[in-house]
Amino acid sequence: MEETLKIIVLVKHVPDAQFDRHLSGEGNTADRSESILSELDEYALEAALQLIEARGGEAAGNKVIALSMGAAGAVNAVKKSLQIGATEGVHLSDEALAGSDAAATSLALAAAIRHLGADVPADLILTGMASTDGETSLVPAQLAERLGLPQVTFVSALELDGGQLTARRDGDFHADTIEAALPAVVSVTDQINNPRYPNFKGIMAAKKKTITTLTLADIGVDAAQVGRSGSWTAVETAEARPPRTAGTIITDEGDAGVKLVEFLAAQKLL
């Protein structure tokens, strides 16, 4: 292993957090009309690109496959990944996937990863630390469980040497060095690197790259195992929180610190 690398990076098409985001419809799912490549996935993509570039890049036979599961629009997350530098793209798309929770999502992604590794298994499955919409961080751990692979998550540094990986995981109370054998499922934090932007050359090159579309039939998953029917959780109600409104705003005239304390005292917060 590791003469050439085959890395699958999971990328998600998520509602842009710069705008108001909404839940709607049966299952209270997110409206994806104003969507982008999840910012946190750019760190995973960058980590993958750095790993293959250190080994001669695509020319030396290394691959970075951007895999996205989602409705038609999700192909844009794949295209953006190709512009940034992924060598090929895969879009897993099927109407029956709509409303999948983390368990159903991990089932479909695990099947897609097995399908893509049928001839040459991937060395690494790389993901972001969370999606910026669901924000549960469940999928990487669930994928590792379903694939029977080591889980190396929330890492801020990653090195490969032969068939082994070494990573750093920063917790609140301690920092750990983690070692595992490849292949493994790895999620990276926003501390690991500074993701590159697509440049003109990358955008032009992306037009020539292949995007494969897979359906549930292609990966051998039954429609009843995924989507709302195959999910193990259901969102029953969703209510928009009334937006916070501005309270009292003052300009410091030399006594604002005292006024702050008066405010805290009035709120019984001292």
Added chain:
Amino acid sequence: MAKVLVFIDNPGPALKKSSLELLTIARSLGEPAVAFNGELHDDVAAALGAYGAQALYRPSADDLDDYLVGPKASYLAAAVLTADATVVLTENSAEGREIAARLGIKLGAGVITDVVAVDQDGTAHKSVLAGSYTTTAKATTPVSVLTVKANSITPEPAVTGTAPQAVTVELPETATAASARVTARSEKAASGRPDLSDARIIVAGGRGVDGNFGPVEELADVLGAAIGASRAATDAGWIGHEAQIGQTGKTVSPQLYISAGISGAIQQKAGMQTAKVIVAVNKDAESPVFEIADFGIVGDLFQVLPQATAEIKKRRG
């Protein structure tokens, strides 16, 4: 009565408040039991009894901490089967969620994260999309796994205490197979301040502190508060990444959040807009943080914060 299993991992010499909250929620849902990992100190055993734990499960192996997540999930799955539990509660930390994630797959159980309240029928309440929606969700499976945020309820001991006997849960032989190993660990220095994730008050600094967290720390200490930071401050290296609040850091919901020198862009807002009361100090009157502050001061944090600290000290004599 439903059996509710609470996972408590390496509490050290005393249970965290968040663990006491989990035990209190467990009692409200049914018969509480504890799956414990790590050294069991006498004070901790006593607290488990005081909070009504009817059963106590411990793993047959003592090397679970040498691996990342996987073997702990295997242990917890075995404990759920031994206890015949239908609800599992864990803390909402990164590791707590990941253990819950794998447990869910092992048991075919629905997992709900970031829970702030649980109804008697198992309906979980949470907030999503950076606090812009509150939702209710339910597992549709026989077992449900919930990761509960700290500060969700006030912990209360049981009316009648217990003295549960420890039962050893045998780990499956495959528990450590295909697991990543923790080969080195360096402890981070303890600050002596409350944990960010369950602090009642947080004072946070951003770009405006310009490398000097002194005034933020002094105000935090007089309030007994934890210290937070925006991404700009952690990226600049002025404070550790573990202090970061926001979309890629921690999401907090304290009683009081004092924001100093933070503009309050979307990335920061995502982590703190569910705080009960928000106070903001910033030189720039146009900062977005003023749109969500209950009390805002357009001013220099190096003037305002020390004056507030001195005033609090003065009032307390």
